[in-house]
Amino acid sequence: ADTIVRDGGINAICSLLERFDAVSQVPWIKCETLSCGAVEVAFTSLLRLTYPYWINKPSKSWLAGAFMAWRRNSYEEIGTHWIVRNSLVEDADLGKIASESGLSVSFFYAKYAQSTWVSSWRESLITLQRILSVRAPSKATALLLLMLFSAVSLFTYLMPLLVTYGLVNPTIGVVYVISTFGYASLSLHEIDMNPLSLFLAPIGLIIVGFSLFMARHGKIIWKGRELCTN
Template identity: 25%
Template sequence: MPDLPVAYHFAVLAVLVLGLATVLLNLTCFDGLTPALPPGRDARRVSILVPARNEERCIGPCIKSLLAQDYPNFELIVLDDQSSDATPHLLDELGLRPDNPHRRVIRGQPLPAGWVGKNWACDQLARAATGEFLFFTDADTTHATGTVSAAVAYAERRRASLVSAWPRLVTVTWGEKLIIPMILLLGMTHYPHWLLLALQRWPRVAQVLPKALLSVLGAGNGQFMFWRRAAYDTVGGHDALRAHLVEDVALGRAVAGRIGEGLRLFNCDALRFSTCRMYRSFGETWEGFTKNLWPAFEARLAVFCFVGATQLCAYFTPCLLLWLKWNSADRPWLAAQVGLIVTIRILLTVRYRTSWLSCLLHPLAELFGIAIALNSWRLARHRGVMWKGRRYTTSSSSSSS
């Protein structure tokens, strides 16, 4: 096999050095929720909002952890989105009733045309909520007793419009351990969270930048979205993106696009407070990421292809070539490239306490990630993806039950 051009090696190294620099800057700027004493009885009201559709495996621990919050002024509202399993029965056992004003369950209305199920559920929850803060969290999460107190303190300290916190990702099966940490690799190498924070410190600069440019800097994590109610209403809430399959990223972008108008978005760690087990098998992981990957790019094929090419050429190919060309003159170049990849993976694994399996089997994880991305694009453009008994054709299409 002939030696590779030096220009090729420099190009790959440049991408990886940029990725490492972005990770280091993001990790430096990404602070975390910290313990806070519960405020007094005059504390602002927080509405804890949980959409639930067929969540019998996880709804119990989630609701118990939320009921145990030490914050003195909160309401818990769970929307049962027409579940066909034991979810309604479990909610009843936990004491949630339609007529309980502080700990209640509401029965979801049928899904209208043009809506994604979770967005419709969250819209109904928001309309039922009475708090100054809206805390949307998923049914597959659990939360320490001081989570709400910490979130309120963080939001007040930062004057945040939206706090999107990242729980510790719990993985058990090999498929979860291998693939789920790839979220962090993509999110921390391709999203300049540090730049958004800098622009929020210099609002005059943000005011002269186009909203479209600001919005691409935004992101969010639907597992933990802590809103000021006024900001949620300002961006239109879930109603403004009723057909978007990746509503958390879209909402983060909506806030980021308006930081020049005074809104403020903060992504942070919730590792000390919250956990989330997203999926429970390789099949669920494949299906869930297939649903999300292409819609996350909002039908921007050029960006989708660019990120995919970056992952293939810079984060996978060096590992393969180092093995194939071990005895060639390219080995020092390839070793340096793989060294940068390993450094990035170790930094993220240590910081977010994810499984080492994905780090050790990085080339295999990359292959699965690329395959899932291609499958997501293929299904979204043709017959659509299935999720919780509903079919979605594209990121902006209607669904059918």
């Protein structure tokens, strides 16, 4: 199995169902490769900005399928997983539908469940393409984001040279590097990975951007189904 639930996890999630209709743990990912860690840091950092799990709004709510639980009556009320059977990201969409229906959906932070995710750059690209296809922006916006992410990544790696040759003020350069990697390091609380992956996160950001672009310019194959996103 790709998810391991530790002792206490079932009791913890069941106790939360006394207050919520559906709950799931903030994804705790185990990365066994540097590429996995790099992409996960980039993706988690962006997710924290765009879809913060601590804000329960219909437009932002979602659930992580690795470890979640429902009140039975609430689950049946919205149509169970049958209602999202054709979705590429079933659990996230089910959480959104529940929130839009007025049900209380929430995340909780813990390390009871640990999931093993992608293992290579290519697998990261394919997996994120599927996940991002659900709420991907327009083709033009996706292209602009790819260009922006690539520029940020390149700028980050070139910063030492830019400072050395006097093209960037040293103070600005130091503040930029510290703030960038400092924010990225927040993901270490949600990812079990080699710390060296943190320094590859700018490359991971490009992978995320390219996945977003491909989510609007390609085909996605999932569970024997093929979806054209053009």
